Amino acid sequence: MELTDHLFRHEAGRMVAVLTRIFGLQNLALAEDVVQDAFCRALELWAFRGVPENPSAWLMTVAKNRALDVVRRERTSRTYEPELSRYLESEWTLASEIEEMFREAAIEDDQLRMMFSCCHPRLQEEAQVMLILHILCAFSIDEVANAFVTTYTAVEKRIPRAKKVLAGCKKLFDTQVPRDFSARLSAVQRALYLLFNEGYHGASAEFVVRAELCQEAMRLLGLLLEHPLGATPSSYALCALMCLDKARLPARLDASGKLNSLFEQDRSRWDQPLIKEGLQMLELSAKGSSLSEYHLEAAIASIHATAPSTEETNWDEIVSLYDTLLKLRPSPVVELNRAIALGQRLGPERGLEALRAIADWERLGKYPFYQAAFGEFELLCGRLMAAREHFSIARSLSRNRMEREFFSGRVDACN
Amino acid sequence: MSDFTFLYRGRDTTASPEQMQKTMEKWRLWFKELGEKGCLKDIGHPLENVGKVVQGKQKSITDGPFAEAKDVVGGFTLIRARDLDQAVELSENCPILEVGGSVEVRPIQILNM
Structure with a gap:
């Protein structure tokens, strides 16, 4: 039997979420160890014996058994979630309690709890996104650094610091309290938006990395939309935005790493079913009285996605x-x-x-597409020298090979 | 044709789940290739990395494994090959080499009368 892509990664996020619910946030590292151990086992056993019938269930069972072991062995030396402690302390209720925690619906909720926990107000937005990627999407420090095009050392400092803030909370965020949920919802939406944008506009030159970040953001947003308090008009708007943007990704950035501007994209390569889904989401978002930034961005994306050409x-x-x-x-x-x-x-x-x-143009100083915008307009005005100048600056600011090639092409267009 | 064992040493316990999934697929592919070449006599087993060591006349029992992680045998396979050279050549695509591990190729002794 073949494994679906990223199965390990997705299962790891689910396993850490449920184990942290059992062990408590202060024992996040223990949960991560248990998960790592389960995957080491899976790697070796499955390589030799083949992939089992239901790989997800296999992994969850290993995690569950290990959780039981750990709780039995360290019952007295560790403190667990306060509300669970009383069940876990007694052998009578332990097994059934753990069984209960591994129900599918419970695991979904645990991931949501973790997502909200990661968006702790004491953490900066970027740290929240990195933490979500690291814990819920099981990106290693290396993989996070690669996704954000930053150094290993930078991420290696940042993530443990953020984890310390989490550990200080003791308890996972409670998604059943409407007031708390609503108070943190916008931070969670923002983090998922930033995660998606890192994939869509970010500096990584690898198409796979980009597509995956977009995919992960959409997967996590899906969990949010499953929750009655999370399925708000602004969440639907965010989902619409992601669908409509992602639909254009294959034309924007091809597998060979060539970047195409909106004006030169082959629109037949846009993902029509995804555009349709985006438009449906946009319809679902048109409720209530508050207009979010996601509504506006999704509306803009919908105009692009449904236009036959840039002229039209x-x-x-x-x-x-x-x-x-x-x-x-x-x-x-x-x-x-x-x-x-x-x-x-x-x-x-x-x-x-x-x-x-x-007004604030200085903040765009290092953004290559700011200079490129000048270049495009100068070019349209027929002022080749000026256009070339701007594209050259854009090229010098490019963040990867793909952007450099793109701007080189624009410089050449000024001859 | 002769029989050989491949002894695998070293595991990468720090890899991310994504990397592990990829590594696992590589192992499966590698075993599949060995099988298709008719060189896989017995796929063998992965081994737990804990156990006991019984030693000497006193039969002293200690917890194992004892060596550094990179030296612990993590599994074995029985291979059928023309000669040692071919067995070595077969081992060169083993995924364990990509994560800093090693394959020990050992001919199985036979009695030639």
Whole structure:
């Protein structure tokens, strides 16, 4: 029997979540050890004996038995979740209690608890995202560093520090308390949004890495949408945004590592079923009175995803959505995108004006696509020298080979 | 044709689940290839990395394994090959080499009369 892709990774996240629920957040490291041990076993046994009928159940059983062992052996030397301690202390209730914890629905909830726990207000947004990726998606320090295009040492410092904050909580976040849930929901949405964006816009040159980050964000968002308190209009909007963006990923970035701008993408390679799903999600999000940034971004993405070409895109609508988004979440990146859309609608000179008017432009200083936007408009105005200048700067700012090749292509286009 | 054992040493216990899944697939593929070449006499077994060592006339019993992790035999396979050279050649694609482990190739003694 063949394993599905990333089965180990996904099961690891589930196993750590349920084991941490049993052992308590202060024993996260113990849960991680148990999981690691289960995978070492699976690797060797399955290599020699073949993959069992139901690999997920096999792994969960190993984790469950190990959990029982650990609790029996260390009953007195460790403290567990306060609410569980009384069951775990007695042999009468221990086995049935652990059995109960490994029910499918319980594991789903445990992952959600972990997700909310990782979004602790004392942690910076980036640390929250890294922690989610590390614990719930079982990315090693190496893999997190690779995904974020940062150094091993940077992540190696950051994750243990973040874990310490988690361990200080003792108890996993309780997803059954509506007030607490709502209070942290926006942080969780934001973390998943950032995780997705790291895949979609991030600096990694590897298509597989990018697609996987997007996939992981969508998988975790799926868990959130399963929860009655998590299935809010803004969660649906976020899901719509992810579907609509992900649908365009194969055309934006091909497997050979070539980056294509929206203007040159082969739209026949967009994933139509995913676009359809995104539009359905967008419909589900149209409830209630509050308009989130995800609603606006998803609406913009839906216009792109349904337009037959860049010329036939409703740029008017896009500019006005960006205007509203700017009021909700002012950011130079949003301003940059608005300027690009404005240039499409009113011509390159107006686009350049809008680019120059970006208030906080210094924050875009290292962002290659800011310079590239100038380059595109200058090129459209026929000022080749200026355009070439901007593309050269963009090239010098590129974060990977893929971007460098893309900007080199743009420099060459100025001849 | 002669028989050989492959003794596998060293395990990477720090790999991520994703890496482990990939490593496992490589092992399966490698065994499959050995089988297709008709060189797999007995796939053998992976071994637990704990056990006991009984030693000497006093039959002293100690907990094992005793050596460093990289020196512990983690499993074995019986191989059928033309000669030692071919057996060694077969071992060169063993996935354990990619994670810093080793394969010890040992001819099985036979009595030639």
